[in-house]
Amino acid sequence: QVTAPYLHIGAIAIMVLLAWPVAFHAIRADKKVTQVIIVGPYLAILLILFLIPLGMYSPCIREMGTLGPKPALIGHRGAPMLAPENTEMSFLKTIEHGGDGLETDVAISYDGVPFLMHDDTLRRTTNIAEVYPNDAGKAASFFSWDALQKLNAGKWFLKNKPFVGMGSLSKADQKQAMNQSIYTLSSFLRLADSHNKLVIFDLYRPPEKHPYRNLWLRKVLDVILKESKIKRHLVLWLHNSVRSFVQSVAPGFQHTMGRKAPIEDLLKHNIVKLNLVYTDMSSEDIRKYAAANITTNFYVVNEPWLYSLAWCSGAHSVTTNAVHLLKDLSQPLFLMTPQQYSIMWILTDLTSAFLISLIFVL
Structure with missing residues (x-):
């Protein structure tokens, strides 16, 4: 378009x-x-x-004059083109480049510590093969927090360069990346709160036979409400199960749905935002939801032309790997x-x- x-x-x-x-x-x-x-x-x-x-x-x-505001930028696992994903450095880079929010993935360690990890295993983003070679294929949630702390979460980034055209890091950034470790949910939320940044996260239920399989949501809520004490309006709560329970024990979250639904259903469940894949982008739908005070976020939007389409279509925000690139766009391309x-x-x-x-x- x-x-x-x-x-x-x-x-x-x-x-x-x-x-x-x-x-x-x-x-x-x-x-x-x-x-x-x-x-x-x-x-x-x-x-x-x-x-x-x-x-x-x-x-x-x-x-002229009909273009809406520039969509807010939410760093997808931080700034994964500038730093190892889901690490403190990655989120700091997002903040440094003016990101409006932070996106991540939350798992639970074997002893009940919520930590940030996208993959089921630790092979891609840590040195698990060096530290625990016999357990490299084991699910990340089956490691204790003490064991997870012994892993390096940054060396892989410098070795594999996960994105084409990443460019080279400064020596200071290389040194910082080399020393990244797995990040806890508590530290992530405190960081976001201290910089007044929105947070959105996917929650992964622990596998069968995990001691916290049926207590994982309670552990996550304890970290949000009791440990980090992040301002509640900064939390975009995405997980859909037991949403009514979450709304009762933690009023103030911005409840977010991961799929399109009739406006009546969204309002009934106090949904204020939709988090949709960019292929679901539609100017008509965005306007329809906006009229009901429901905003839209699209993921994962990395290219300037796609960000321009989101901007022209009226999207409220996008999740992106490229906050450092999109922040400099002063107006949509092809406007x-x-x-x-x-x-x-x-x-x-x-x-x-x-x-x-x-x-x-x-």
Whole structure:
């Protein structure tokens, strides 16, 4: 949607280039029927392309003064292009670059300590294979917190470089990354609270035979309410099970749903935000939910053009790996008024028609 006007220009340019072989073969054809067969489809496609803008929609083609505020930026596992994901350094980098919120993943250790880890195992983001080689494939939740503290959570980042085009880190950042360890939920929440940042997290229930399998939500709530004492309005509560219980023991959270639902159902359950994959982005839905005071967050939005689409569509926030890149965008890419687009459309059609006519004449 956001690039549609420019794709249209590209398609017209291709048709201008194709005019040379079409004209060449049409002129060399001996029969009129053959000439019609060659030129007819070409002209039909060209006419369709000339008229496509009549039915084209792009949220970034809008009148001056109608663009909404820039979507807030929530760091996906922190700033994973600048630091090892889900570590203190990663979240500090998000804060340093002006992120509005922090996203993470929460697991529970074997002795009941909520800690940050996205994967089921520790192999990808720690040196578990060096420290506990016989247990490298064991679920992260089956390690005690004491055992987890012995692992390094940063060396893998410098070795594997998980993102293309990451660039090189400064020596100071390399040294800091090398010394990262697994982060607790309590420390994460205290950090967010001290900088007044929103938090959103996926909660992972411990596997079967885990001593806290049926107590995990209580442990998480204890950390939020009693240990960290984070300001409740900063918590975007995403987990859907026992939501009514959470609302009763911890009023003040911003309750967030991970899927689309009828507005009546969302309001009934006091949902104030939707957390949706970016492929579910729809300007119409965003407006509909906003009218009911339900905001939308989309994940994972890394590219400036996709962030521009979210901005033009009216999204309230996005979860991103690239806070450091998107924060510098002063306005959406490809933003233009309908008048500007009409001028561009007419000039493109007239110029291409002139060039194609010239090619056929010559």
